[in-house]
Amino acid sequence: MLFNSIEYILFLPLVFLLYWWIQKEKFKLQNLLILIASYVFYGWWDYRFLSLVIISTCLDYFIGLQLNQQQEKHIRKRWLLLSIIGNLSILVGFKYFNFFTDSFIALLSLFGMEADPITLNIILPIGISFYTFQTMSYTIDVYERRIKPTSSWVSFACYVAFFPQLVAGPIERARNLLPQFHKPRAFDYRQAIDGLRQILWGFFKKIVIADNLLIYYQHLYYEPGLHDGSFILFLCLMSSIMIYADFSGYSDIAIGSARLFGFKLQQNFAFPFFSRTMTEFWKRWHKSLFGWLLYYVYRPLQGNKENRSESKTRRNLLIIFILSGFWHGAAWGFIIWGILHSLILILERIMEWDKKIVGFPEKYKKLPHTKDMLGFIYTSSIFFSIGIFFNDIPMFRFIEIIQDIFIGILNNPLEQINHLGMSQVEMALVFLYLGFMFLMEWFNRNHLHGLEQIHHNKVIRWSIYLLLSLSIIEYFGTAKTFVYYQF
Amino acid sequence: MLSSSAYQILNILTPQHRCAFVRRFVRHIVLYLVLLVLVLQIPEMMLPYYWSIDQLNLKMEHIEEQAFRYDTYFFGSSLTHSQIQPILFDSLFQSTDSYNLGVNGMRPPESFYVVNHFLKHWPEQQQLKYVFLEVVDVKPMDSNNQHSLRIRGTMSLDKLWYNTRHYYHEKDFQSIFSSYKVFIYSVFKYQMLNDMKKYLLRGKSDKKENRLIQKIQQQKGFLAMRDRKGVKKNLGHQLVWDVLDNKRLLDELNKNSLLLNQGKIKGKINPIYIQELQSINKKVLKLGGQLILLIPSRLSQNTLSHVESLHEIPCINLSNPSQYPNFYKMEYCSNPGHLNHLGSLEYTSALVKNMQELNLK
Structure with a gap:
């Protein structure tokens, strides 16, 4: 369902009235309503791809519980890897498969070798990059013991599929959104x-x-x-x-x-x-994605303060911007877009603009x-x-x-x-x-x-x-x- | 009353408070929507009632420019627009100055909407002699036509009320639902505002450069259908004629019309349709004119039954194949549904003959 459609204009007030009609104390019922509404919202486009959302939800819900039960580090790491591989497999399979095969064939042709194109006509499920990053943030946070896993599947499913932000974000971290499903919400005029x-x-x-x-x-x-x-x-x-x-x-x-x-x-x-400056720009543009990349990719790559160096920072900037470009689309244009932006940021760091110009x-x-x-x-x-x-x-x-x-x-x-x-x-x-x-x-x-x-x-x-x-x-x-x- | 945030801070928000806030919120939204709907009606007030019907636009603009000087008008679909020649009609009938207000595809209830508005805007100092209204069946409101600007632009409370009653009698609930949907779209000017803006901004000068429009004006609203002979086979698959199929279709039309005219097939009578025609008749009489119902050359099933129950309104039936066999011959037809230029001469002459026979004062 598109936001800018008659369907959504009818859907939103209907869900709103039903939601507040349910007593505040029965917030679990409200959660269930949100979940049903979210699945209707997503399924309106193509109900078959709901299965991907549900698979992703079940996978990370189960792994979250396992991560909590297991104490041994290497076992916990395996569970985390399983979550990351599972989520990325879905993402790569649906979003990047054609890109990789096309690029591989192009590379072979550079060396005079030919390969049969095996590009599949895969439809890109809408919002796949958004909810995949969101579920991954949950398992990483549970693994890092920043949050406790939820025992309620409905709450977790709501967190993954919450209809306002399911298909194009903001990409919410579990720490921010998930607890909101665990407590009653009061109507604030x-x-x-x-x-x-x-x-x-x-x-x-x-x-x-x-x-x-x-x-x-x-x-x-x-x-x-x-x-x-x-x-x-x-x-x-x-x-x-x-x-x-x-x-x-x-x-x-x-x-x-x-x-x-x-x-x-x-x-x-x-x-x-x-x-x-562009440094300031990237703090204001698509904050949820860049926040995610900074938190889950850039910071771990930077490591401890003692081990940091300017060259390492520049390399890490390049990495997160390439990832950002790649996240936007499986095409070389997006990757070049990411590289060029990282180069500008590195240049601003060299000129120390990022330190000189701060604040709004x-x-x-x-x-x-x-x-x-x-x-x-x-x-x-x-x-x-x-x-x-x-x-x-x-x-x-x-x-x-x-x-x-x-x-x-x-x-x-x-x-x-x-x-x-x-x-x-x-x-x-x-x-x-x-x-x-x-x-x-x-x-x-x-x-x-x-x-x-x-x-x-x-x-x-x-x-x-x-x-x-x-x-x-x-x-x-x-x-x-x-x-x-x-x- | 404290704000809801203040209640929350104080942690004293009871279920009653919450309900009160939700109610207040919903009340404000409703108030805003009412205000919005009222504001949305402003552009329409600046436009004439016919703005969304292209063909009628150019005809009505001409009539208004001529200060309603014509005393006789023909309302109807393409069967009127391309089959009644006002110049010929006036020369044969001799006592009228007529104008063809027929528009392609204009059937009831759209024609009712147009006639009602036309009569409402008629200047009382002008003389109105005859109003010819083509009577054909009301089509169901299907999904194809509910998205057109024309259907939204001509939707009004009166038309909605008519549609509701008419389709209720037909037990056509799908059409009732569609009518309400179109009405809501029309109230919120959904996919209409941009066209309204364009209409308000557009100039009238381009009309003088358009030869087709000039031709329509010169012929007092009439434009003959393209002659069948003029269509070449190599112009594209849509224009290619299958002569055999066409003949078969004409034969079938002929046969059905004959059976209908002989009373061998009885149509259903919808009292709402009858009431509407009676109401239009009253309005025309009030303005000193005479309403004449016209059954065109292609008859639909229920029309005859409707007209038969309306004794007080004169009616001309040009649909009887035994009486007007030429209307069903290939050389008089442009396509299975319409007459060509030759056919329109025949049709107009037949209309005048019927008028003379009616001997109206």
């Missing part, structure tokens, strides 16, 4: 209202901004030689904003929906375009400082330039796009905007919405989402809600899938 505001903001970003900018993203990867270099760069910029609006919009809807049920999910995007842009200032502005332009430029590689197209197409950038790079990109087939009025309206989005996010940069603080005047506040709702309804209906569903 203010949280629920703010949750609704966050959902509204998420819909605005997804339906009004991202869906309208999708055409820029599609044009970027059209046939070579079609656009001037300046226009390709413009497309890159708009595509980056599209990806941001799409994914952060999804996260806002997910977090907002969870808040309606009394759950607190972690913030996934902290207004990354207001970052002054000044909290109480209405307009950003010139220095901050330059920083925003720098991070956005880096992000949208490297963003070219954020696609699973073949390598030679990236080379063609890069070649095209240097042809007509000084031409006015706006002159070619009619290539997109949008009227000038429509285009102007989209840019107006875009400006509004960044303005709201700037004023709310110290809050959870772009609509948290609007205006103390009720009439102005409700007028903004109504205008946002109208703009959403205007573009609603052509339910386009979320970009991050494919990951």
